Amino acid sequence: MSPRWEGKLRRIDDYRWEIPRSYKAGMRVPGIVYASEEMLETIREEQAMEQVVNVAFLPGIECCSLAMPDIHWGYGFPIGGVAATRVKDGVVSPGGVGFDINCGVRMLRTNLTADEVKPRMEELVNALFYAIPSGVGAEGKLRVSEKELDQVLVKGARWAVEKGLGLAEDLAVCEEEGAMKGADPGKVSARAKARGKPQLGTVGSGNHFAEVQEVVEIFEPDMAKVMGIQHVGQVTVMVHSGSRGLGHQVCTDYLEVMGRAISRYGISLPDRQLACAPVESPEGQDYLAAMAAAANYAWTNRHCMAHWVRETFARVLGRSEVSLGMRVIYDVAHNIAKMEKHVIDGERVSLCVHRKGATRAFPPGHPDIPDVYKKIGQPVLIPGDMGRYSFLAVGTERALKDTWGSTCHGAGRRLSRGAAKRSLKGVNIAQRLRDKGILVRATSMGELAEEASEAYKDVAQVVEVTHQAGISRNVARMRPLGVVKG
Amino acid sequence: MGVKKRFAVIEHTADIGIVAYGSDLKEAFANAAYGFFSLITEPRRIRASLEREVEVRAEDLEGLIVAWLGEFIYLFDVEQLLFKKFVIEELSETHLKATVHGEKVDLQRHRLKLGIKAVTRHQLSVVARDGVEARVIFDI
Numbered sequence: 001m002s003p004r005w006e007g008k009l010r011r012i013d014d015y016r017w018e019i020p021r022s023y024k025a026g027m028r029v030p031g032i033v034y035a036s037e038e039m040l041e042t043i044r045e046e047q048a049m050e051q052v053v054n055v056a057f058l059p060g061i062e063c064c065s066l067a068m069p070d071i072h073w074g075y076g077f078p079i080g081g082v083a084a085t086r087v088k089d090g091v092v093s094p095g096g097v098g099f100d101i102n103c104g105v106r107m108l109r110t111n112l113t114a115d116e117v118k119p120r121m122e123e124l125v126n127a128l129f130y131a132i133p134s135g136v137g138a139e140g141k142l143r144v145s146e147k148e149l150d151q152v153l154v155k156g157a158r159w160a161v162e163k164g165l166g167l168a169e170d171l172a173v174c175e176e177e178g179a180m181k182g183a184d185p186g187k188v189s190a191r192a193k194a195r196g197k198p199q200l201g202t203v204g205s206g207n208h209f210a211e212v213q214e215v216v217e218i219f220e221p222d223m224a225k226v227m228g229i230q231h232v233g234q235v236t237v238m239v240h241s242g243s244r245g246l247g248h249q250v251c252t253d254y255l256e257v258m259g260r261a262i263s264r265y266g267i268s269l270p271d272r273q274l275a276c277a278p279v280e281s282p283e284g285q286d287y288l289a290a291m292a293a294a295a296n297y298a299w300t301n302r303h304c305m306a307h308w309v310r311e312t313f314a315r316v317l318g319r320s321e322v323s324l325g326m327r328v329i330y331d332v333a334h335n336i337a338k339m340e341k342h343v344i345d346g347e348r349v350s351l352c353v354h355r356k357g358a359t360r361a362f363p364p365g366h367p368d369i370p371d372v373y374k375k376i377g378q379p380v381l382i383p384g385d386m387g388r389y390s391f392l393a394v395g396t397e398r399a400l401k402d403t404w405g406s407t408c409h410g411a412g413r414r415l416s417r418g419a420a421k422r423s424l425k426g427v428n429i430a431q432r433l434r435d436k437g438i439l440v441r442a443t444s445m446g447e448l449a450e451e452a453s454e455a456y457k458d459v460a461q462v463v464e465v466t467h468q469a470g471i472s473r474n475v476a477r478m479r480p481l482g483v484v485k486g
Numbered sequence: 487m488g489v490k491k492r493f494a495v496i497e498h499t500a501d502i503g504i505v506a507y508g509s510d511l512k513e514a515f516a517n518a519a520y521g522f523f524s525l526i527t528e529p530r531r532i533r534a535s536l537e538r539e540v541e542v543r544a545e546d547l548e549g550l551i552v553a554w555l556g557e558f559i560y561l562f563d564v565e566q567l568l569f570k571k572f573v574i575e576e577l578s579e580t581h582l583k584a585t586v587h588g589e590k591v592d593l594q595r596h597r598l599k600l601g602i603k604a605v606t607r608h609q610l611s612v613v614a615r616d617g618v619e620a621r622v623i624f625d626i
Contacts, residue, residue, distance in 0.1 A: 046499060073499055075608040075625070099604045099625045136526070136598035137566055137591055195563040205601035206626055245563040248603040248625065252556060255607070260545075272607050416497040447599055486601070 002073070005049040009033070009040070015069075015469040019053055026270070027056040033067040034408075036465050042414070042457070043071055051078040054270045058083060059278075060090020062344060062351060066403055068358050069465040070412035070457065074098065076273030079357035082406045085279065087339065087350040091267065092284045093276035094258060094291070096354030098335040099251045101291055102298035103208075103242030105332055105381040106174075106306050107392070109228035110313070111325035112235040114214035114481060117317070118437075124212065124316050125439045125482040131308040132210050132239075133202040134486040135443025140201035142304065149197050150185040156296030157303035166307040172370050174331040175360065178299040184289035188246070189253050192290075196246025196297055201304045205443075205486030207451060208241045210305060211383075213390065213478035220475045223376045223394055227329045229476055236478055237326070238390060239305050240383050242335065243298040250294045254287040279352050288337065295336060302331055329392070330379035334359045334409035340368075342404055353404045361395030361407040361472045369395075380472050384411045384459030386440060386451055386483045387433055391463045391474055398470035407472035411459035420455035427452075433483075442485040451485065493521030496623065502600070503609075503623035511547075514618035515554060515582065516572040522555050523568055523588075525624070527596045532570040534587035541583045547612045551620055552605045554582055559602055566591040602626055 009017040012032070017040065019031035031052040035043055043049065048071050055077055056065040062084050071080035076095030085091055117124060133140050144152065152159045157178025161168050171177045185193075203210060215234045218224045229236070243250075258275035261283045262268075267276065277283035306328060314321045337354045362369050362378040369378040377394035384390045399405050415423065429448040430440050442448055449455075466472045496503035504521035508514030523529050538561070542553035561567040569588030576583040591598070604625035612620045 075606045075623075079500065099606075136601035137562065191560055195560065199563070245559075245603060249560075252604050256549075259607075272610075413500045416499050417502060418495065418497045444597070444599055446597070 002047045005044045005047055007049055015465050019049065024053050027053060028058070029056050029061050029064045031056055031065045031067065033071065034069045034465055034469055034471070036461065039069060039461060039465070046073040048073045048078040051076070052081065054274055055081055055083050055096070057269055058085055058091055058093060058274065058276060059267055060085040062086060066406070068406070068408040070357065070408045070410055070462045072412045074356065076271055077354065077356045079412065080408065081356045082354065082358045082403055084342065084351040084353045084404045087279045087352055090279055090352060091276035092279045092287060092337055092352050093274055093354065094251050094254045094287055095273045095275065096356050097251070097291060097337050098356045099248045100242035100335055101247035101250060102295035102333040103335040104298060104302065105334070105383055106239045106302040107329045107381045108237040108306060108309065108326050109329050110235045110237065111323065114233045114235055117212065117235055117481065120316060121212070121439050121482050124313070125441045125484060127312045127316050128210055128309065128482070128484045129441040131312045132305050132484055134204065134484060136205045136486065138202045138443070138486070139198045142201040144197060144200055146193065146197070149193055149200070152200065152300050153185040153188060153293035153296050154183050155179055156299045160300050160303045160307070166303045170303060170306070170328045173328045173372070174299060175333050178303060178331070180292040180295045182289055183292035183296050185293055187286045187290040188250055188293050192246045192249035192253065195249050196244060199244040199246070200297070201301060202244065203239070203241045203305060203486060204244055208486055209386065210309060210484045211238045211386070211480050212482040213238060214481050215476055216389065216479045217477040218475070220473065223475045226373065226376050227379055227392065227475070228327055229392070237309050238381065238383055239302050239309065241298070241301055241305065243294040244301070246297050247294040250290045254290065257283050258287070291337060295333060298333070299331065330381060332359050332381050340404070351404065355406055357409050358406045359409045360405055361399040362405045363395050363397040363400050366400070380407055382408060382410055382459060382463055385453045385456035386480055386485070387436065387438065387453035389459065389477050389479045391459065392476040392478065393463065393466070393472040393474050396470055396473055399472060403471050407466045408462050411456040411462060413455055414457045415455045417450040420452060421449045423454060424449040424452055438480045439482045440485065492517040495525070496621065498623055501623055501626050503621065506620045508618045511618050512574040512577050514612070514620045515551060515577060516574055518551060518555060518620050518622060519558060519569065519572045519586070522558055522602065523570060525600050526562070526602060527568060527598055529570045531595055532568045533589045534571050535589045537585055537587045538567070540586055543581050545580060547579050548607070548610050550580060550582055551612055551622060552607065552610065555605045555622060559605065568596065600626055
C-alpha cells in the first residue's frame, strides 16, 4: 500500500495542525488539519496529508487547504477536504466535490419512543427494506421519462412534492431547499442521464443506508428541542445516500473535460485527479451547472426515500403519518461545491467552497439557514457506523470564521473492505448486531463485514475534535435500532 | 499450459482496485475487464449468451483503459449486463474495438457483491515491462 506520510506538522493548538507552505514548492497556502494528536497517527498511515498539500496548489485558493478530522485518502482531494477558491480568479475542481455529488444525509424526528417500536422492529426493518430499493443494480419504483428526469434535475425535491411524494414543508429544512439554482440538464451527458434514470429513488450500495435510531444522549436540550428532539429514547430516522450513477458519470465526464482544459489555462498540478478549470470559464460554469443538476437528483432521492420511510412507519405501526410526527429535521449535502460570500480581511468575497466529505455548518443568524434554526445554527448530521452511533450537531460562528462554515461528515473508514472481511472471518455480523439490539437487513448480507464497526473510525473521536475546536457543537447522540443497507 | 494470474485485487481503504496482467496490451486490457467483473460477481457464473461490440477512444493508453472499463459500468447500470469474455480486435494507444460476451443479470444465479460507480485516475498506470501491467482503482 502507500507509504506513511512523514511530513512535518506545526501544532497550532490541541486540535489544529499546520502543514507550512515551505513543505513543498508550489503551495499557495498552508494546509490546516483538524485532529487530535492521537488521530494524527492513523491519518499519517496513508497519503491523505499529501493530498491536503496538493489541494494547496489550486489557483485562487484562499487562506488554507483544510481537512476535517475524518480525513482519509480520496482521489485528488482527500475525503474530509475543504477548500475555498476565489470566483474571480480561482478554479473549480470536480475532484473537490467527489464522484458522488451531493452524497448527504436527511434526518427525521418522530413522536415515537424506542420502547414502542422495538417490539415491531423486525417487521419495520423488513418493510423498509422493500420500500427503499437498495443494493447493487437496484432499480427504483419511480418510472420517469427523459423529460421528467430533466425536471428532476432542475426542480430537485420540489419535483417530488409536485408528484405527491413527501411534504412541501420538508423543502424549507433542506440545504438549498432541495434545489440548487443554476442546474442545467443540458450540461449533463446522455450517459449520465441513462445511468440515473432507472436508479431514481434508490439508496444504492456501499456505505449508504436508511437507519431507525434512538436518541441516547442529549448534550444541548434547548437546541435539541428546536429540532424536535425532546427526550432520550425518542426515535429518529437517518437516510444517507447520493446521486447514484448520474452523479458519478457527471464527475467522470468533467474530469475528462477539465483534464484537457488545464494545459489551455496554464494550470500545473501535482495530481491529475485535481483537474480543474477557472470558475468563470465555460468548462467551470458547465461543470457547476451539471453538478447542481446531479445535486438536485440526490435531494429528490433522499426526499422520496424519506417519504417511503413515513409511509412504511404509518403502515407497519397502524398510525397516521400526522400522529407519528415524522418531520424532517434537516438535510445536508456533504459532497458539493457552493458559491458563497465570506468575509476576508473585512471584505465580502465571492468564493467557490468545495466540501468533499465535509458538512456545511453555518452559525445562528446566517441568512442561508431556515428561519426555524436562525437562533441555534444550522443542524449538522454526522452518521457513524451501523454498530455504534451517529451525532446531531449545529454550526457555529467559529466555523464560519475558521473553516468557511464547515465541519466533519462522518467516521471515515479505517480498514479496506478486504481487510475488514479477513479480520471478521467467521463472525456473524448480523447476529452480533442483533445481540446489541440492532436489526440489519441488507441485499448482500455476505458483504456486511465490510461495513462492520471495526472497518470504521470511531465517530465519537471525530465529533470530539470538531466540538472542542468549536467548528460545530454537539447536540445529541443516537444509536441504531434498525438498518437497511445495499 | 501453466496457470497464469490474470489479475490481482488492490486493497484501498475506502475503495478497491485491480492490477491486470498480460503478455501484451490486448491481454492486459481483457484481463482488466475480467477482473472488473470478478469484483462485482463470480465470473464463472456468467453465461456468454449475448455479445456486444464495444468501441472506445481516448487521448492516451491510460485514458483508454478508463474509457474501456467505464463502458462496462455504463452497460451494467443501464442494461444490467455482465460480461466474462473479451475479444479485443483492435487496440492502439488511443482506440479500442472489441466484442464482449456475457448476459443480463439474473439474481437467481448471480450474487452481486459490489457496485462499481466510477473508474478513477488515482495511481492509474499501464506499464509494459516483461509483459503488460495495468493498475486501476475504482470508486465504489
